[in-house]
Amino acid sequence: MWRRSTSLPLFFSHLQQVRRADELKICQAFCTEIVKPPVEGESNSRRNSPFVAFVLGGPGSGKGTQCLKIAETFGFDHIGAGDLLRKEMHSDSENGAMIQKLMKEGSIAPSEVTVKLIKKAIESAENRKFLIDGFPRSEENRVAYERIIGAEPNFVLFFDCPEEVMVKRVLNRNEGRVDDNEHTVKERLKVYKAITLPVANHYAKKGKLYKVDGTGTQEEIFERVRPIFASLRLST
Numbered sequence: 001m002w003r004r005s006t007s008l009p010l011f012f013s014h015l016q017q018v019r020r021a022d023e024l025k026i027c028q029a030f031c032t033e034i035v036k037p038p039v040e041g042e043s044n045s046r047r048n049s050p051f052v053a054f055v056l057g058g059p060g061s062g063k064g065t066q067c068l069k070i071a072e073t074f075g076f077d078h079i080g081a082g083d084l085l086r087k088e089m090h091s092d093s094e095n096g097a098m099i100q101k102l103m104k105e106g107s108i109a110p111s112e113v114t115v116k117l118i119k120k121a122i123e124s125a126e127n128r129k130f131l132i133d134g135f136p137r138s139e140e141n142r143v144a145y146e147r148i149i150g151a152e153p154n155f156v157l158f159f160d161c162p163e164e165v166m167v168k169r170v171l172n173r174n175e176g177r178v179d180d181n182e183h184t185v186k187e188r189l190k191v192y193k194a195i196t197l198p199v200a201n202h203y204a205k206k207g208k209l210y211k212v213d214g215t216g217t218q219e220e221i222f223e224r225v226r227p228i229f230a231s232l233r234l235s236t
């Protein structure tokens with residue numbers, strides 16, 4: 001059975017040993033949800049609810065790359081919201097054409113479509129620890145997730161990266177994506193700043209945001225990410 005097993009002072013003492021002040025920023029004390037050990041008599045549904053980390057950052061900030069490393073090292077399931085939408089787009093689904101158009105424009109898909117796909121991915125997994133990569137991209141996404149899933153994320157990992165670095169990475173990505181071109185990435189950056197950053201700010205205010213410097217090599221970035229997950233001490 002999955003359960004949270006760390007306590008607040010223990011959590012912070014671990015964190016303090018490993019964090020570098022310029023790389024890891026906890027905006028406030030962590031909320032009780034992530035650190036509170038299960039209480040005797042607590043309902044099963046709450047104890048069995050999945051552990052969820054949202055992973056945010058601009059296009060090309062390295063979310064997907066780092067999620068693969070986190071998933072492999074710490075045993076999380078990686079749910080890429082964009083990957084789910086791309087899969088849907090390439091299926092015969094009625095939403096395929098709509099998703100393709102939105103992705104090409106750099107816009108955000110309707111919340112109910114994305115949340116439904118995420119919910120299905122969570123429910124069909126055996127794992128109870130998830131990285132939800134590239135979601136929520138708007139306040140509307142966030143509210144829809146919290147209403148439909150019935151819980152907030154345990155925390156949010158945020159990759160901070162200069163625009164010119166992100167654009168360079170996206171234009172070199174070479175995965176045949178409809179949105180990896182100069183025009184779309186510019187639109188995506190506008191959407192990111194206007195609509196996605198407020199979501200990160202929301203979680204920062206709640207003390208749930210971990211901001212990591214997303215520049216440097218993949219390995220250097222992962223060494224900044226590693227202590228965050230190593231400190232969690234989740235049992236499976």
Ligand SMILES: Nc1ncnc2c1ncn2[C@@H]1O[C@H](COP(=O)(O)OP(=O)(O)O)[C@@H](O)[C@H]1O
Pocket residue numbers: 057058059060061062063064065066169170172173174214215216217218219221
């Ligand atoms: N630290 C890094 N340095 C150089 N290239 C990187 C780095 N991290 C990721 N990349 C490459 O940049 C591109 C975008 O990375 P990705 O993980 O897909 O970002 P995101 O999911 O945030 O859009 C990919 O081609 C990836 O291989």
Ligand SMILES: O=c1ccn([C@@H]2O[C@H](COP(=O)(O)OP(=O)(O)O)[C@@H](O)[C@H]2O)c(=O)[nH]1
Pocket residue numbers: 057058059060063064081082083085102103104106107108109110114133134135136137141179188
């Ligand atoms: O929750 C999401 C995630 C992705 N997208 C769409 O999918 C695109 C690509 O998202 P992805 O996370 O794959 O891109 P990345 O940031 O990794 O480059 C976005 O620009 C959006 O058009 C969306 O609408 N909602």
Ligand SMILES: [Mg+2]
Pocket residue numbers: 063064065082134
């Ligand atoms: Mg990605």
